[in-house]
Amino acid sequence: MLPKQDEENMKISRPTLLIDKQRALRNIRKMAGKAARSGVIFRPHFKTHQSARIGMWSKKEGINKITVSSIEMARFFADHGWDDITVAFPVNILEIKNINKLIRQVTLQLLVESEETIKFLGKNIISPVGIWIKVDVGYHRTGILWDRQDDILRLIQLINRHDFLNFSGLLTHAGHAYHVQGIPRLRLVYEDSLDKLFKIKKILMSAGVQEVKLSYGDTPTCSIIDNFSGLDEIRPGNFIFYDAMQLLIGSCCEDDIALALACPVVAKHVHRNELIIHGGAVHLSKESVPDQNRQNIYGYATSWNGHHWGPVSRDNYVSSLSQEHGIIRAHSTFFKQIKTGDILTVIPVHSCLCMNLMRRFRVI
Amino acid sequence: MLPKQDEENMKISRPTLLIDKQRALRNIRKMAGKAARSGVIFRPHFKTHQSARIGMWSKKEGINKITVSSIEMARFFADHGWDDITVAFPVNILEIKNINKLIRQVTLQLLVESEETIKFLGKNIISPVGIWIKVDVGYHRTGILWDRQDDILRLIQLINRHDFLNFSGLLTHAGHAYHVQGIPRLRLVYEDSLDKLFKIKKILMSAGVQEVKLSYGDTPTCSIIDNFSGLDEIRPGNFIFYDAMQLLIGSCCEDDIALALACPVVAKHVHRNELIIHGGAVHLSKESVPDQNRQNIYGYATSWNGHHWGPVSRDNYVSSLSQEHGIIRAHSTFFKQIKTGDILTVIPVHSCLCMNLMRRFRVI
Numbered sequence: 001m002l003p004k005q006d007e008e009n010m011k012i013s014r015p016t017l018l019i020d021k022q023r024a025l026r027n028i029r030k031m032a033g034k035a036a037r038s039g040v041i042f043r044p045h046f047k048t049h050q051s052a053r054i055g056m057w058s059k060k061e062g063i064n065k066i067t068v069s070s071i072e073m074a075r076f077f078a079d080h081g082w083d084d085i086t087v088a089f090p091v092n093i094l095e096i097k098n099i100n101k102l103i104r105q106v107t108l109q110l111l112v113e114s115e116e117t118i119k120f121l122g123k124n125i126i127s128p129v130g131i132w133i134k135v136d137v138g139y140h141r142t143g144i145l146w147d148r149q150d151d152i153l154r155l156i157q158l159i160n161r162h163d164f165l166n167f168s169g170l171l172t173h174a175g176h177a178y179h180v181q182g183i184p185r186l187r188l189v190y191e192d193s194l195d196k197l198f199k200i201k202k203i204l205m206s207a208g209v210q211e212v213k214l215s216y217g218d219t220p221t222c223s224i225i226d227n228f229s230g231l232d233e234i235r236p237g238n239f240i241f242y243d244a245m246q247l248l249i250g251s252c253c254e255d256d257i258a259l260a261l262a263c264p265v266v267a268k269h270v271h272r273n274e275l276i277i278h279g280g281a282v283h284l285s286k287e288s289v290p291d292q293n294r295q296n297i298y299g300y301a302t303s304w305n306g307h308h309w310g311p312v313s314r315d316n317y318v319s320s321l322s323q324e325h326g327i328i329r330a331h332s333t334f335f336k337q338i339k340t341g342d343i344l345t346v347i348p349v350h351s352c353l354c355m356n357l358m359r360r361f362r363v364i
Numbered sequence: 365m366l367p368k369q370d371e372e373n374m375k376i377s378r379p380t381l382l383i384d385k386q387r388a389l390r391n392i393r394k395m396a397g398k399a400a401r402s403g404v405i406f407r408p409h410f411k412t413h414q415s416a417r418i419g420m421w422s423k424k425e426g427i428n429k430i431t432v433s434s435i436e437m438a439r440f441f442a443d444h445g446w447d448d449i450t451v452a453f454p455v456n457i458l459e460i461k462n463i464n465k466l467i468r469q470v471t472l473q474l475l476v477e478s479e480e481t482i483k484f485l486g487k488n489i490i491s492p493v494g495i496w497i498k499v500d501v502g503y504h505r506t507g508i509l510w511d512r513q514d515d516i517l518r519l520i521q522l523i524n525r526h527d528f529l530n531f532s533g534l535l536t537h538a539g540h541a542y543h544v545q546g547i548p549r550l551r552l553v554y555e556d557s558l559d560k561l562f563k564i565k566k567i568l569m570s571a572g573v574q575e576v577k578l579s580y581g582d583t584p585t586c587s588i589i590d591n592f593s594g595l596d597e598i599r600p601g602n603f604i605f606y607d608a609m610q611l612l613i614g615s616c617c618e619d620d621i622a623l624a625l626a627c628p629v630v631a632k633h634v635h636r637n638e639l640i641i642h643g644g645a646v647h648l649s650k651e652s653v654p655d656q657n658r659q660n661i662y663g664y665a666t667s668w669n670g671h672h673w674g675p676v677s678r679d680n681y682v683s684s685l686s687q688e689h690g691i692i693r694a695h696s697t698f699f700k701q702i703k704t705g706d707i708l709t710v711i712p713v714h715s716c717l718c719m720n721l722m723r724r725f726r727v728i
Contacts, residue, residue, distance in 0.1 A: 047687055141684070282717065341480075
């Protein structure tokens with residue numbers, strides 16, 4: 001397969017991932033500060049960057065607990081010195097061998113949502129492990145629906161029957177926050193999610209469960225909420241970089257965005273105000289988002305001054321992506337300034353997927 | 365970044381790319397046979413697999429000319445012994461240093477569509493190189509519109525003014541074939557594209573251009589056409605694996621599909637006939653396609669018998685993807701047969717993007 005060679009020098013000549021470290025640090029500090037002031041654990045989701053080096057930026061800010069979304073990712077960060085890891089993905093029982101290897105090395109917490117998985121873990125796990133129950137507060141991807149408290153209680157009782165399984169609490173991801181826009185609506189999603197979590201907690205405790213911790217994650221709501229009291233832990237991930245999707249949701253400002261893809265302009269089509277960049281689905285991913293009054297877009301195109309990307313304008317956007325090509329539709333003023341051989345920077349729709357594809361990056 | 369570790373053994377325990385080598389070989393032989401019988405060069409696009417090992421499958425079938433979509437990919441295959449390479453992507457002038465390195469090593473052909481690029485190459489290239497002009501026969505991604513024959517002629521004259529630039533001919537990609545379905549419509553796209561190419565060729569030759577070769581590519585039409593006479597070269601890529609998109613277009617049969625992703629089932633939601641797999645956007649890509657009467661789908665889910673994937677049913681499909689999660693909506697019969705801890709196989713929407721993400725694969 002293609003090796004991802006290092007750039008020969010600082011000059012950008014092909015699709016290059018740029019990370020503004022100062023902004024990323026500011027984003028980390030801001031979220032960590034809010035968590036600390038609220039008295040909740042901050043356990044950022046490292047699936048966003050999957051990078052040992054960027055992980056160190058968090059470590060230097062005092063973060064020592066992390067979230068990941070696969071056993072493979074947990075293994076990777078364990079090998080890079082992280083020793084308190086939650087895998088916020090329903091346990092894949094086929095990976096029991098790797099799970100048991102990890103347990104020897106780190107404080108591991110796993111996520112379940114079914115009796116079968118709990119029974120399997122109970123039989124096959126070789127050391128104590130924390131077990132979160134995934135609760136669905138409205139996203140409807142995974143988890144037990146929040147109003148099925150009897151089912152949740154049954155799972156807790158089942159967990160407690162196994163010596164090596166320790167019930168950690170209820171974990172949720174309010175992914176439906178990605179379907180709304182604007183701070184008032186994000187706040188509603190957050191308040192509704194917490195309301196549901198508090199109700200379940202109350203019912204469980206009155207049924208005799210002694211401790212029910214609450215772990216909550218998603219960048220959109222965690223970004224606009226200042227005080228997380230009532231929760232025990234937050235797990236946002238994307239907040240370290242943000243992206244075009246978060247900008248449209250309203251969970252970040254343009255100045256919070258810490259990641260962009262620099263792309264060479266390879267063609268200019270004057271008859272349709274379109275620029276062709278080397279920068280396609282293998283760099284940006286095919287994640288798209290509907291922009292105001294428009295079809296789906298795949299990112300915003302901004303200028304590049306040799307040091308940083310320029311301001312976002314909704315008139316300059318990636319309208320289409322093939323494997324290696326990107327088509328930029330641009331306002332005529334912007335279009336006229338750009339020529340073949342220039343560099344444009346694209347704010348991707350989803351920084352996690354862009355980072356996963358690019359792997360290497362350059363700090364600016 | 366995450367290393368992609370080898371599977372410990374043959375047992376599938378996490379998302380694993382499967383390739384049916386016999387089908388891939390059959391696909392290569394079929395396309396190579398049609399090209400040979402038509403008397404045209406077969407120059408398959410290696411962006412589909414980007415793999416030295418799979419490249420060898422073509423080499424053993426007598427193929428020695430290839431297409432790629434970046435200088436980096438050309439470099440990779442040059443390092444693996446390929447010495448006749450066309451980069452079917454508009455020249456990125458910022459990579460001139462790497463282009464000049466490649467020219468010393470392989471027979472290189474490049475693609476242009478503007479005067480600026482030709483002038484730049486004329487000044488900066490250090491050895492003879494073949495130059496194709498990209499012509500747009502209806503896809504409207506890149507290239508000079510087919511009816512601007514004066515512009516095309518001017519570019520040819522400009523190419524001929526530079527000693528190291530040799531005009532190779534007209535190259536097109538009928539990507540709009542991806543927007544139609546069924547053999548009769550695909551045939552119309554092909555015939556219309558060739559009609560346009562033949563018209564330009566005739567005009568150019570009557571204007572004194574001595575030789576105008578025609579290079580044509582895209583899997584949908586090349587798959588349903590038997591005789592390519594009139595062309596000089598074909599460059600399909602995806603045909604080696606095919607995928608759900610090609611199946612919906614009607615350019616392949618189910619038995620031609622040579623690639624699938626095996627995914628562990630991690631949760632089962634009986635109230636909505638949904639299965640959750642470990643297999644998300646980082647494995648399958650977010651490429652989607654509208655299925656009959658439905659919103660976009662991200663692949664078809666089929667069974668796994670330990671040796672091969674099972675039959676495709678349009679009732680069992682990937683309805684949504686997050687970074688690591690896939691949601692499968694399934695017919696109740698299929699749904700009942702599957703339990704947590706089973707393996708499902710997904711026929712991806714776009715095998716090129718899936719292969720690019722997975723990189724490692726297992727031959728079945």
